[in-house]
């Protein structure tokens with residue numbers, strides 16, 4: 466009986482400790498963990514209780530689209546006065562090497578982008594996910610497994626909800642922006658997302674950076690040729706070798722700036738078009 470009581474007390478103490486640590490990791494985006502395989506465990510063992518995290522809080526931890534766009538599919542946004550604003554989107558990360566490289570380029574140019582994340586990639590690279598959020602970019606849901614196949618309602622729900630939970634547990638972000646893998650709108654994912662008031666975010670122009678043969682200059686040309694006010698640009702930071710997109714990104718930014726464009730995130734562009 467005593468042994469049982471002791472076990473119970475010990476269990477409660479551990480649970481309390483983990484709850485506290487989880488809360489801390491959700492509000493503090495800059496916890497630097499050397500071992501990302503088990504973040505909470507690492508924090509539990511490595512973080513002294515009186516050592517406040519130096520990391521600053523991101524500007525917003527919630528990306529909720531305006532009512533007008535909830536449950537809708539958006540390709541581009543009609544902007545008042547045709548103001549030259551454009552949203553860069555980066556899919557399939559967070560990814561080793563190429564995502565941090567793109568973060569540096571975005572930071573050097575004062576550009577905020579929107580990242581559409583895959584659950585399996587977040588599991589692989591949680592520290593990069595935290596860095597993206599800490600640097601003020603917008604985050605969106607791109608399913609857990611990046612499947613294209615037809616899905617029943619339970620699978621579609623799981624693909625989206627599991628990713629939403631992982632995004633929240635990893636970064637503290639709640640996002641109601643969704644992009645279906647491959648842009649497939651009829652395999653069960655988009656209809657589930659819309660039923661939950663997500664905005665299904667497609668694109669008005671693509672860099673075509675998944676073309677295995679094209680040179681990076683072609684990605685630049687594609688984006689600059691099709692740029693339009695309220696446009697949403699499709700690119701990739703993960704899901705494969707994206708070194709050519711890293712090469713293209715500074716030229717895309719420079720070319721759009723020369724055309725008079727200002728860069729906004731998807732939540733910002735939706736806000737402008739409501």
Ligand SMILES: [Zn+2]
Nearest residue numbers: 556557646647
């Ligand atoms: Zn994708």
